[in-house]
Amino acid sequence: MSELNIGLIGAGRMGAFHGETITDRIPQANLYAIADPMLGAAEKLAQQLNKNSKAYTAPLDLINDENVEAVVIASPARTHASNVLAAIRQGKAVFCEKPMAVNMEKADEIVQALEKSNTLMQVGFNRRFEKGYNAAHEEVKAGYIGTPQLLKSITRDPKLNGAESIPEWTIFLETLIHDFDALRYLNPGAKPVEVYAAADALVRPDLKKSGLLDTAVVTIKFDNGALATAEANFQAVYGYDVRAEVFGSEGMMTAGGIRESSMTRYNKQGISYDTSRYDQNLLFDAYVDELRSFTDCVLNNKTPYATAEDARWALKIALASIESVQNDRPVKIENYALI
Secondary structure (H helix, E strand, O other), rough: OOOOOEEEEEEOOOHHHHHHHHHHHHOOOEEEEEEOOOOOOOHHHHHHOOOOOOOEEEEEHHHHOOOOEEEEEEEOOOHHHHHHHHHHHHEEEEEEEEEOOOHHHHHHHHHHHHOOOOOOOEOOHHHHOOOOHHHHHHHHHOOOOOOOEEEEEEEOOOOOHHHHOOOOOOOHHHHHHHHHHHHHHHOOOEEEEEEEEEEOOOOOOOHHOOOOOOEEEEEEEEOOOEEEEEEEOOOOOOOOOOEEEEEEOOEEEEEOOOOOOOOOOOOEHHHHEEEOOOOHHHHHHHHHHHHHHHHHHHOOOOOOOHHHHHHHHHHHHHHHHHHHOOOOOOOEHHHHHHO
């Protein structure tokens, strides 16, 4: 197999970016087909990409196409698990945007299906592919900062859009899920054992009764003694802010940032620089590299860098965080036992 025929499910914002990456940035990949339930959306994206890709409205039709060798899932979060399972059962390699699932039953079902199959799955935890996060992971793993003691991961979106239509618990299941994985990634080999979470609607307090939570902080205890915090807010007026920190017995590592570029401005107003306002700008290389890595894993039978097992651990932390908010108490991770 010298070129991988990929079927893309989802022609929205993230799907369009992945489609462009498959078409223009990965020579070994071919965007063979696109599926989106919205009438005409798949055809429109194919035209935008100047590709003669097959267009489907039903994701299952794309998955069942015998010429599709791998599936990239960028559909709405609540549809991920069903699309993943359908693809695995057809023996297709799967790349799925986070979250892999929104409940443990489906997450367990996916892991079990993979164990019985002869295929692979990668989850879109793109911070593992960001150069700073990757370098920090390798140095922590090598022991350069001693034993990790304190960790921090931050996600602050630049603007809260469409607040009225945001599903309940999104801040944990779709936003902080990145931070939960990042904290595990930056504390290699350690397992989370307990969480305590607090959340509120501070950006849009008028929507709290409707179930919106736009601000959250989660404290996580790990079995190696490290204490970690993950925080998220849906409106940082200064830009898109994604950062992490690992403090250890012999030093500290930081990763991520907010800058648009390395340019710093010096003038009579002082010192300043431009900030990124969009995830696909701030993490452009990471988004591309995760799909490039996925293609390489499929073509050369390698183990993905972000697995279904990683996704299941992140989901366990998310679900424990939700329970913690509901009951205002710490929650043991073992309550969400892995099979």
